[in-house]
Amino acid sequence: MALGLISFGGIGSGLPVNQMIDALVQAKQAQQQPLQTRQTQLTQVQAAWLTLASPFSALQAAVQGLSDPANWQAQKISSGDASVVTAALAPEGPAPVAGTYTVAVSQLAQAASVTYRFSGETLGFDGTFQVGNDGTQPLTVQSSETVEALADAINASHPGISAAVIHGSDGTYLVLTNDQTGASAGPVDASGNLMITWSSPVGDTVPTPFLRTAGQDAQALINGIAVTSATNTFSNVLQGVSFTAQSTGTTTLTVTSDLSKPEAALNSFIQAYNALVQAVDKQASYDASTQTAGPLFGDTVLQGILDRLSATILGSGTSGTGITSLAQLGIVFNRDGTLGWDTTSGNSANAGQVGLDGKAIFESAWAADPQAVQSFFGVQSIGGLSPTAGFSGSLYALLDSVTRPMGTLAQVGQGLDASLKMVNDQLATFQDQLNAYKQRITAQLNAMDLAVARYQQMGSLLVAQFPQIFGKSSSSGGSFSSASA
Numbered sequence: 001m002a003l004g005l006i007s008f009g010g011i012g013s014g015l016p017v018n019q020m021i022d023a024l025v026q027a028k029q030a031q032q033q034p035l036q037t038r039q040t041q042l043t044q045v046q047a048a049w050l051t052l053a054s055p056f057s058a059l060q061a062a063v064q065g066l067s068d069p070a071n072w073q074a075q076k077i078s079s080g081d082a083s084v085v086t087a088a089l090a091p092e093g094p095a096p097v098a099g100t101y102t103v104a105v106s107q108l109a110q111a112a113s114v115t116y117r118f119s120g121e122t123l124g125f126d127g128t129f130q131v132g133n134d135g136t137q138p139l140t141v142q143s144s145e146t147v148e149a150l151a152d153a154i155n156a157s158h159p160g161i162s163a164a165v166i167h168g169s170d171g172t173y174l175v176l177t178n179d180q181t182g183a184s185a186g187p188v189d190a191s192g193n194l195m196i197t198w199s200s201p202v203g204d205t206v207p208t209p210f211l212r213t214a215g216q217d218a219q220a221l222i223n224g225i226a227v228t229s230a231t232n233t234f235s236n237v238l239q240g241v242s243f244t245a246q247s248t249g250t251t252t253l254t255v256t257s258d259l260s261k262p263e264a265a266l267n268s269f270i271q272a273y274n275a276l277v278q279a280v281d282k283q284a285s286y287d288a289s290t291q292t293a294g295p296l297f298g299d300t301v302l303q304g305i306l307d308r309l310s311a312t313i314l315g316s317g318t319s320g321t322g323i324t325s326l327a328q329l330g331i332v333f334n335r336d337g338t339l340g341w342d343t344t345s346g347n348s349a350n351a352g353q354v355g356l357d358g359k360a361i362f363e364s365a366w367a368a369d370p371q372a373v374q375s376f377f378g379v380q381s382i383g384g385l386s387p388t389a390g391f392s393g394s395l396y397a398l399l400d401s402v403t404r405p406m407g408t409l410a411q412v413g414q415g416l417d418a419s420l421k422m423v424n425d426q427l428a429t430f431q432d433q434l435n436a437y438k439q440r441i442t443a444q445l446n447a448m449d450l451a452v453a454r455y456q457q458m459g460s461l462l463v464a465q466f467p468q469i470f471g472k473s474s475s476s477g478g479s480f481s482s483a484s485a
């Protein structure tokens with residue numbers, strides 16, 4: 001069993017051995033101060049970069065929103081009577097034309113149906129049941145089979161129609177309904193009636209329709225022009241508008257300009273950019289009054305990202321029709337480096353808020369050529385995709401190079417991890433060396449303490465012998481007296 005090193009602390013010699021050991025260890029330990037300082041600096045830099053990851057990602061999401069067509073629906077639609085017609089802007093395709101449209105619904109869409117009556121709970125005949133003429137295998141039925149069992153078999157084997165059973169006071173009714181509305185949808189004939197075929201090879205009487213309802217299209221007039229739809233929703237008859245008939249009657253649909261969605265998307269971008277600027281300023285600024293700098297002050301990697309970001313925002317994107325910068329759309333840089341809507345002074349007093357001048361500039365550009373504005377921002381025809389063109393495409397590509405899994409943020413993080421590991425390893429090695437040094441000098445000083453104690457003991461013994469030695473010399477006739485005394 002290994003024994004720990006024991007220090008007697010100058011018990012034998014009276015020397016301050018423990019204090020000597022502590023002083024020597026502290027002097028040696030001070031040599032690791034540069035490593036500890038470097039460890040603290042790297043840890044602070046690493047934490048600072050981590051705080052920037054979220055603002056960079058938020059800005060990237062806001063830039064993607066600038067290319068989403070849903071954010072550029074600059075119209076709104078309203079119905080004069082929602083009990084007759086409800087309406088919405090089409091999510092894709094050409095924008096609607098502003099104006100008021102009169103819609104007169106004369107007929108709602110309905111599904112074809114047919115009802116058969118049976119005198120009892122069972123079918124009462126042997127034969128087959130067939131839907132349509134698409135070659136689907138007919139169902140075999142038996143006279144003892146219940147109407148409910150046949151309905152279950154139809155629902156299980158004939159998608160597209162639904163079978164229901166009504167137990168009436170005068171018999172059992174089988175109701176078959178087309179799952180689709182319209183005059184020609186599903187298994188219907190030219191008259192819109194469901195095509196149902198019963199047959200009995202043994203000559204039994206087959207069911208005949210008790211009640212039949214033909215399928216029909218919805219019909220309406222838009223400003224006097226006839227339109228039809230197999231469903232009650234009309235999707236491709238009025239540009240940029242989808243409306244649904246709720247009942248027959250007449251009402252109006254009004255399309256008006258509404259820039260709230262584009263302005264909201266632009267405000268989201270402004271606010272995300274400003275949040276990044278503020279986060280960077282917190283980590284990379286220098287306070288002259290206290291003469292202290294943030295952990296990322298002077299960081300060349302961060303400065304390079306910011307320079308490219310500013311250059312892209314200042315002059316990226318082209319519509320091919322004269323719009324080449326955000327300033328032409330009313331968005332400018334403020335004196336503090338943030339973005340905002342332009343104001344009378346040419347500098348937004350409240351960054352991220354809609355200033356009257358900036359809004360007026362944007363609305364003027366939109367009124368002059370909305371397609372040019374959308375082209376500048378790189379608005380796509382389908383939402384949910386990463387921007388690839390215009391202002392949003394250029395800025396998104398830059399931000400993606402920063403935030404993607406092997407982008408700048410990841411590479412900086414890996415470099416800092418490696419540097420911290422190296423410093424931590426050096427500190428661990430130094431600590432091992434320090435422990436060994438303490439053990440060595442403790443052993444040496446303890447040995448010195450014991451040696452000094454022994455010499456002190458020997459000296460004390462010699463001193464104690466002096467009186468005896470000199471006393472014996474005097475009694476034996478030795479005298480140091482003068483001969484003439």
